[in-house]
Amino acid sequence: MTDPASLTGSWQYDVPVTNSTRLPPDAGYAKALTNQGYGFEVAVADLIDNSVDAGADSVVVHFLRDANRIVSLLVLDNGRGMDDAGLDSAMTVGRRRNYGERALGMYGTGLKAASLSHARSLTVISRTKRSRAAGRKLTAEGIEDGFRCDTVDPDFAQRQIDTYDGLIEWHGTIVRWDRVRAFETVSSGQSEQFLSEAISRLEAHLGLYLHRFLSGSLKLDIAVWDVDTGDETDHIRVEPLDPFGYKVPGRAGYPKAFTAPVEGAGDVQLEAHIWPAKSKQAGFRHIGSLSERQGFYFYRNDRLVQAGGWNNLRSPEGHLSLARIAVNLPADGNRVFSLSVKKEGVQVTPAFTRGIETATDAAGTSFRTYLADAEAAYREGASRSAINRLPVIAPGKGFDPKVKRTIAEELPIRGGEEPISIEWVPLPEGRFFDLRRDEHTILLNRAFRDDFNDGRRGGSNDAPVIKALLYLLLQDFFGLGRWERSRADRIEYWNSILLASARAQRERRQRTTS
Known part of the structure; x- marks a missing residue:
């Protein structure tokens, strides 16, 4: 085995070459x-x-x-x-x-x-x-x-x-x-x-x-x-799904701007956020498991390229599920940050984690204090009691995605139930809506479709207001064993009232356009 000492003074940092050959890629x-x-x-x-x-x-x-x-x-x-x-x-x-x-x-x-x-x-x-x-x-x-x-x-x-x-x-x-x-x-x-x-x-x-x-x-x-x-x-x-889109932060004083001195990339700016505990907003709940979505969110030219993860700084844990940090990749940080070809992950060198450990905000608060604040917000949230809202069956086909997302944010979804769909179909003249309970479907009278779309051709997710109202009104009518007379009676008089309302809306629209 060669003695490393023998390389002293003779080590070449560049391997010398004599000529070059172009090798086109094989069809394989x-x-x-x-x-x-x-x-x-x-x-x-x-x-x-x-x-x-x-x-x-x-x-x-x-x-x-x-x-x-x-x-x-x-x-x-x-x-x-x-x-x-x-x-x-x-x-x-x-x-x-x-x-x-x-x-x-x-x-x-x-x-x-x-x-x-x-x-x-x-x-x-x-x-x-x-x-x-x-x-x-x-x-x-x-x-x-x-x-x-x-x-x-x-x-x-x-x-x-x-x-x-x-x-x-x-x-x-x-x-x-x-x-x-x-x-x-x-x-x-x-x-x-x-x-x-x-x-x-x-x-x-x-x-x-x-x-x-x-x-x-x-x-x-x-x-x-x-x-x-x-x-x-x-x-x-497609609506924006902002991973930092909370209405009120989970801790007073946040978000905070931290600066991390990273060798090879200069001062890297960190925007540290703490979500409110038990949030049901789509930007918190609907982008994957909470353990995967805590940590760093890297952006390159405003395009998200990593959604969560601690990049070897620490391991994910439940107590940090409210902690998210936005990082805009510096233009001159190629020595530290390496973006995957698929743009769904960032590799960092140890220089990044060393810089994070010494990061502070303008007041001198350390990044470790931020992590402690995120843990405290989680623990305080876990101890608070909340009003228990009754679970509902999820809305399915025919409902606008914004409506479905908001329902999931506001109400617990009942498991093991087929979602409720809603569709426009031909119905008898005296019916505004009907139910197919065995198929979990609300039927709307197609004759009134134009009236709820201002005369324009509607898509499958059209008329979101009337559909949402009917969902809230009728979702308790699905998944029941016995069909009570009182429920059947409600269907009848709701139909009568809504039918009169739809006809009144049609008359108003006709007067406006004439």
């Missing part, structure tokens, strides 16, 4: 590209990052389905778009483009890796103000065949753009996934449940990780189209 790289471990929601979020970088202020995630299955997924935006050269660059595997300081993209692999992790076919169609519609198609087989990229028929590209002319008027981009692995595993008759669950998870993920943009000018929608009928069967607006 396609398997690595399509196996990056992107979760579905993470992959879609990566596509939306590209839309934001392209200057889009409106993005739609569109699920396409037919009577039996889910067909495709599209992400559409009204950004700057790309011409032929831009499309070639975007679809080149391994090419990294130059990003601006405020860009959300980093590595140049997200479009291909995120898409081909879930779909065997990726198509990008785009148009700029100065170029016609053009498209490129990349498939798993094409990559294996020497990284072949196909040119989309220009007429088809234009027809796709024309289909979405309400969003893409002069410029924009469509990213389309076909042969999506998860969709192909959904059996006939199960697509409705799969879509409901997938959209719920996607809404929560996008609402959380893009919450700063959604609180600003970005409009983000998730929609479902039936390709056979052309009907839009579902449409929701």
